[in-house]
Amino acid sequence: MRRILLLLFFLSSLSIVAQNEDDTVVGELTATVVNAQSGFPMVSVHVINLNKVVGTITDQKGKFTISATVNDTLYLSFLGFKSQKVRVTNDMFKFEDTEIALTELAYALEEVIVRPYQLTGYLEIDVKNLPINNAYQYSISGLPTSYEGGSKSPSAVTKVLGAILNPADLLRNLFGKKPKQMRKLRQMKEDDDIRNLLASKFDRETLTELLQLEKVDIEDILNNCNYSRSFINTANDLQILDAISSCYEEYKVLNRK
CATH class of the missing domain: 2.60.40.1120 (Carboxypeptidase-like, regulatory domain)
Incomplete structure (x- = not known):
């Protein structure tokens, strides 16, 4: 009886080892x-x-x-x-x-109304009717980059002051929490197939899957790295990847200091 139990135990052990080997294919x-x-x-x-x-x-x-x-x-x-x-x-x-x-997606296109500018041909009048870009640039002597502000970015001045007092703090809270995901940036940039895919996409879905970030996290990173709202909204995923990568390299330099 003891021999039979030992044999069964030996066979079950072999089965477990074989299963573990399969799991590491x-x-x-x-x-x-x-x-x-x-x-x-x-x-x-x-x-x-x-x-x-x-x-x-x-x-x-x-x-x-x-x-x-x-x-x-x-x-x-x-x-x-x-x-x-x-x-x-x-x-x-x-x-x-x-x-x-x-599975193919079904798109329902809504009606789009195009409203052209009502130009009169008189420069003095047409200039007043054109929309004004309120995205002001804040710059301080001695700093290599400027900081974009505007009505939708009330923290622009805070960003400038934060960069003067401690530049690394702006990025440490973002990159420091996800070091493993950020290390994937270099691998992503070196793979031509991934770069070609990202160059054709604007939805941030692939980036969120690769970096394990939410879309709002990507926007926070770019905002804190002084990229404008127009760039964040219109850039393709490859441009966003390169922007995050350059910002991450800047963070690593500042973090060493």
Whole structure:
């Protein structure tokens, strides 16, 4: 009886070890992305491994190959389709016929009324009718950068004074709380597939997934790094990434001091 119990214990231990080994599968994962409605393969879908911060795109047959580990998260994005996150499992390595379906988004376009400026042809009158940009620039002698203010930015003067008293404080509260996410910035900038994806997007969704930040956090970072509201609203995701990266490099220099 004792021998039987020992044998069962030995077999169960082997099973646990084998399972642990399966859970740490690392390699090149191959799968196919298809249209959920038609079933046709989708070309040029961007696929990003959020854990390893590497990216790729699907080929003419909808296939992609990417470096991955079990339990990594893949982020798939394509214009006009709902972005999707997929967790990597053991069977995705064992079988190369894995399919990932993306669902097309339905956009309801609202009526847009274009109101052109009512120009008269007289310079003195037309100048008065044009909108005025109230985004003032505050600058102080000795500081290399200026600080944008305006009616919607009452803290502009506070930013200037804060930069004089202790410049690192403006960034430490933002970057210091998320050092792991900020370390991904360099990896993101070096991957051409990720950069090409970000250059075509303006919704900040990919950035929030990669950096594990909320959209409001991204706006706070750029506000504290003296980027204007117009830049924050109109820049593509790659420009936002480069802006955050340069601001982070500035933070690291100030933090050393």
